[in-house]
Amino acid sequence: MTRTRLEHCWVPAVNVNERRDGKQADILLLHYTGMKSAEVSRQWLTCAESAVSCHYLVDEAGEITQMVGEDMRAWHAGEACWRGESDINSRSIGIEIQNLGHNNGYPDFPPEQMAAVTELCRDIIERHDFAPERVLAHSDVAPGRKWDPGEKFDWRRLHDAGIGHWVEPAPLGGGVFLQLGDQGDPVSALQVLLSAYGYNAPVTGDYDEQTRIVVEAFQRHFRPGQVDGVADQSTIETLKHLIDTLPSSPIA
Ligand SMILES: [Zn+2]
Structure with missing residues (x-):
């Protein structure tokens, strides 16, 4: 255990x-609970009828509850995909962060909670030697279906503490917009970049709904200043910079 x-x-x-x-x-997957209190979340994550579970829950005060041994498979990712792997539960350790979620006002994550999440991530990564780019949001592996932990989660702070892969987002504004309904080589090029990073973005040349929700998921994690599913210049530059800074290039 x-x-x-x-x-x-x-x-x-x-x-x-x-x-x-x-x-x-080899993946550390971060969530928010979307439930009204840590106690309710703890009960839900440990009861049979929920059909879900998680390795850790971190409440607003930074108290950590472990519910599943790290060697075991917890049920937190659901239908998901990353770099072609669809059984994310078999490949990940999951942390649930207590937060009301987007449907209930989406409050800020308190500093005490962020501090505890940071220390827990560090502890897990050090013991398991996870790669920085394998610290992911639930929304990254289940775009459209899941939004957690959301654009308020401070990935920059985590990165400053040596956790996760992150680059300073390119400034908002500028041209080169691709959006829902667009077609052609620039769309294919965008899809190649998204799938190279790990997202489930089939290269079709059509900026379809799947492409839009993947762009939105990317923005929620890496360019949180504007989460709209439109691939503007800032989104594309940030994505390219991320890929350029991967330890090994995914594009031959
Ligand atoms: Zn989740």
Whole structure:
């Protein structure tokens, strides 16, 4: 039973199984709960009827509850895809961050909570040696279906603490807009970049609904100043800069 080295309480979840096909965790997946209190979230994540679970829950005060051993498969990602892998639960450790979510006012993440999330991420990454670009949002692996932890989550702060892959977003404004309904080589080029980074963005040459929601997911994580699903110059420059700064280039 692998547990965090940090102070925490332990409330075991029941929706747990073995990681499939010998897969090991190499993704750290961050969520918000979207529920009204940490206590409600804790009960939901540990009861059978919810059909979900998670490794960790961090409440607003920064208290950490572990519910699933890190060696086991928790049920937090659902239908998802990243770099062609669809069984994200077998490949990840999941952290739920208590927050009311977009449907209930989406409050800021308190500093105490961000500090605890940062320390928990650091503890997990160090023990498992996860690559920076494998620290992801639920919205990255389930674009459109999920928005968490959302554009208010401070990925910059995490990166400043040595966690995750992140670059300063290119300034808003400028030209080169691609959007829903556009077609052609520039759209294909954008889709190649998005899928090279890991998103589920088939290269079709059509700026279809799937492309729009993937661009929106990318913005929520990496260019949070404007989350609109429109690939403006800032979005494309930020995406290119991210790919350029990957430890190994995904584009041959
Ligand atoms: Zn989630």
